[in-house]
Amino acid sequence: MVAELLTAGIAAGTGVAVLLGAASRVVKQYERGVVFRFGRLREGIRGPGFTLVVPGMDRLRKVNMQIVTMPIPAQEGITRDNVTVRVDAVVYFKVVDAASAIIEVEDYRFAVSQMAQTSLRSIIGKSDLDDLLSNREQLNQGLELMIDSPAIGWGVQIDRVEIKDVSLPETMKRSMARQAEADRERRARVINADAELQASKKLAEAAEVMSEQPAALQLRLLQTVVAVAAEKNSTLVLPFPVELLRFLERATPAPPPGPAATPRPPASGGEAELPPAAPQLGPAGD
Secondary structure (H helix, E strand, O other): HHHHHHHHHHHHHHHHHHHHHHHHEOOOOOOEEEEEOOOOOOOOEEEEEEOOOOOOOOOEEEEEOOOOOEEEEEEEOOOOOEEEEEEEEEEEEEEOHHHHHHOOOOHHHHHHHHHHHHHHHHHHHOOHHHHHHOOOOHHHHHHHHHHHHHHHHHHHEEEEEEEEEOOOOOOHHHHHHHHHHHHHHHHHHHHHHHHHHHHHHHHHHHHHHHHHHHHHHHHHHHHHHHHHOOOOOOOOOOOOOHHHHHHHHOOOOOOOOOOOOOEEEEOHHHHHHHHOOOOOOOOOOO
């Protein structure tokens, strides 16, 4: 009798253990559980930890609530200014409503991926090449809005969307390089012309100052000679300026008058006229 009771107790305990094992579930911290009883959604989302379901009646679906990083395959399209480009991006999203992510859409990951690819193609067609290369923040916001609008009904929230790379054809790269080179050359010529204009104004002011003081020109000439002679690798030919002759002429004192005057040249090609001779004085007694 005791043995039979012991056997029945062991069998009952084993059955309860098996039933409890079949009914027990563990939901991780980053997951949420959605329970279906005979195919109908039960109210209430199972939180993280240990939970029980009715074996044979309930089915537990776990939904990951972590942020998912999904790369968007490179999409080829034509921009608004008729340039063929290949653009790839990455989208960050997470599930905020586990029940809607299971019921409203068959596979929310696949749905978000397809919506992201379609939206990326639409953004390429609406944008210029310069916007894709330099104005990515605004394009990222527009792309995020386009993906997030239908994803809200799926219980999915788009965290952010980033355009990773824009690939251009080789011919377009060469054309852009030539354009940038021509633009840099244009700026260099404008800068050189501006420098020449400023230099000409300064030289004109310097010439005006030197015209008032002729000695300044000679000093400037000597400074130039010193600068050229410092190289010691060439022969220097120093011109003799007329201004220096005039300066020396003004600086040289006039010679004192002598006893005899020099003959003056004739006015019309005749012989030189001699000055009148001084009268001869006789002896003091005459």
